[in-house]
Ligand code: SGN
């Protein structure tokens with residue numbers, strides 16, 4: 159009897175909870191069945207290397223499908239252009255200064271609420287495969303196999319609930335195999351799913367699969383207009399950053415010239431200080447059979463380098479390194495695209511595509527030779543912006559584009575609203591549902607806030623914060639400098655001229671300064687916090 163009453167009360171409670179669980183249902187025409195979410199993210203994938211954005215460098219037909227069948231965001235950005243902080247922002251829906259993961263080194267406070275937990279609590283089945291970057295037991299995830307830290311391209315090790323295992327093969331293929339295997343063997347057809355499918359590629363040092371390494375080493379790519387940038391008309395930060403292709407890209411670990419060749423040539427080392435051979439640690443992981451598949455191409459690269467380097471001008475060295483860089487970077491992306499195709503095909507074959515939101519993004523953008531750079535960190539466009547393509551049948555009109563200022567900060571609230579789960583009120587983003595469903599009038603943000611902290615550290619990009627709207631970008635570099643920069647995004651899309659001190663921009667700069675101040679208050683950032691994070695970082699900034 160008692161049990162019956164208890165059961166009745168339980169049912170009543172569950173009904174109440176369901177009714178309460180989503181009270182924003184006016185905002186979009188929610189499907190009767192809650193949608194699945196497939197969140198695909200790669201590591202350091204520049205939008206310049208997705209043909210839906212720009213087809214000069216590579217064709218990515220599978221990723222492009224999401225734009226053709228969904229929406230492409232041309233002004234999507236991150237709040238802090240570096241790996242682990244971006245992931246923490248995505249999981250928590252909060253800026254770095256609130257979630258505490260300001261750089262790759264400080265620990266992530268796992269007591270925080272992350273959006274996968276809320277999905278799990280709401281009855282979703284959750285899974286994660288690939289690179290998370292931190293932790294070994296992501297909260298709210300039913301099934302996972304994640305790479306430790308940065309992970310490896312060849313024969314990578316994975317962490318799961320059962321411990322660590324090494325899987326033979328190429329990382330991008332393996333992460334996909336694990337994802338597909340989960341869909342085929344573990345998915346509970348009675349529950350919606352939230353899958354995080356997270357690629358390691360195309361992170362440095364860029365190791366392609368053997369076939370693609372061979373094929374891409376023969377290709378030549380167009381150079382960006384600003385490859386030989388001398389940073390005139392920019393501030394100290396651009397001039398002192400250590401991510402220049404000529405000076406900071408390594409012939410060995412990055413460009414894959416054999417250590418023996420460099421040692422024989424002797425005089426190469428001083429040109430790039432610290433041109434160590436440790437990058438070959440990826441190659442060292444390969445079995446003899448796997449090594450043999452790389453050797454012919456590696457030998458050809460070394461032979462070409464040894465024959466031509468001694469007579470190269472600095473300009474030619476930049477060009478040679480840029481081509482090597484693109485060959486490897488883009489080859490890793492072709493694998494990502496092929497594998498995304500495998501997963502999209504599976505969604506089609508299994509009938510899941512119809513009710514699944516598919517997102518493709520990166521943890522930030524990347525420089526592909528623009529301003530003579532590789533890597534990221536800056537608020538300048540190539541690293542501030544990130545690719546974002548979303549497909550959601552019956553909600554997003556196929557083939558649409560949005561230039562609204564959306565951020566990785568918004569993902570959690572967007573997914574939660576799509577899944578009809580209430581978002582915690584202290585999340586700091588905005589749900590993108592109005593944009594996805596074509597109700598642009600319900601989208602009210604016109605500018606975003608950015609803050610980068612990891613300095614002094616690898617690549618030496620100075621601390622800075624700023625405000626960006628569709629027309630302008632105002633930046634304050636601080637800590638060991640106090641410099642302001644202003645860019646006119648429409649007139650100077652390559653960001654070659656800091657106009658902060660130009661009289662004709664005085665009023666604009668003053669207005670933006672006020673807005674930036676308001677924004678810092680709105681997001682609860684402050685000089686006090688800036689100083690606190692400087693103190694914390696002073697204790698230890700060792701890259702992982
Ligand atoms: C390593 C890379 C850097 C990269 C950081 C952070 N060097 O230090 O180029 O910026 O990781 O990357 S490497 O020689 O080890 O590849 S992040 O994506 O994790 O933020």
Ligand code: CA
Pocket residue numbers: 201202240241361521522
């Ligand atoms: Ca990254």
